[in-house]
Amino acid sequence: MAYSTSNLYMDQGSTFAQTIFARDVDGNLIDLTGYNVRAKIKANYSTGTSLVDFTTSIQSGTTGDGYVSGKFDLSLTSTQTAALPANDWRYDVEVYSGTHVIRVKQGLVRINPEITK
Numbered sequence: 001m002a003y004s005t006s007n008l009y010m011d012q013g014s015t016f017a018q019t020i021f022a023r024d025v026d027g028n029l030i031d032l033t034g035y036n037v038r039a040k041i042k043a044n045y046s047t048g049t050s051l052v053d054f055t056t057s058i059q060s061g062t063t064g065d066g067y068v069s070g071k072f073d074l075s076l077t078s079t080q081t082a083a084l085p086a087n088d089w090r091y092d093v094e095v096y097s098g099t100h101v102i103r104v105k106q107g108l109v110r111i112n113p114e115i116t117k
Contacts, residue, residue, distance in 0.1 A: 003103040008091060012114035013082040015075070019059070022070040022095050022104040029070030030102070032058050032095060037072045039093040041084070041109050051089060052080050086113035 004023065010016040022030040022037075037058060040050035059071040074093065092106040 003092070003106055005107045006105065007108040007110065009110050009112065010076070010081055010084075011112045012084060012086060013078050013117065014114075015078045016081055017073060017075040019071060019073050020093060020105055022072065022102070024102075030095065030104070032070060032072065035095045035097045037093065037095050039074055039091060039105075041089050041091045043089060045090055045092075051084060052076060054091075054093075056093075081111070082114065084111045086111045 024030055037056035039054040039056055041052050042050050054074040054076060057073045089109045091109045093104050095102050095104055
């Protein structure tokens, strides 16, 4: 098991952004050179269709060490969060290269309802 579990909290109609660190089973940062990142929110783990796919971006850094740092960003626009029903959902994040896939994070996503529109 290489992933960690943590919950995400976001507000409907607000921009969401969070930096994640990819770590291996020993807690070492994963060198993301040659990898891509994907992340989805679903109603539950067995649901086939995602509610939304996160925009992902590996942080390359200014000194070229971003890939080695295991750092990447997850984000959703305000339009994307506005379309998510207020509820508790599930998410996970994977890094992958070809057929090699590593889950690095998973957990609950709580969507707080928007009052002011």
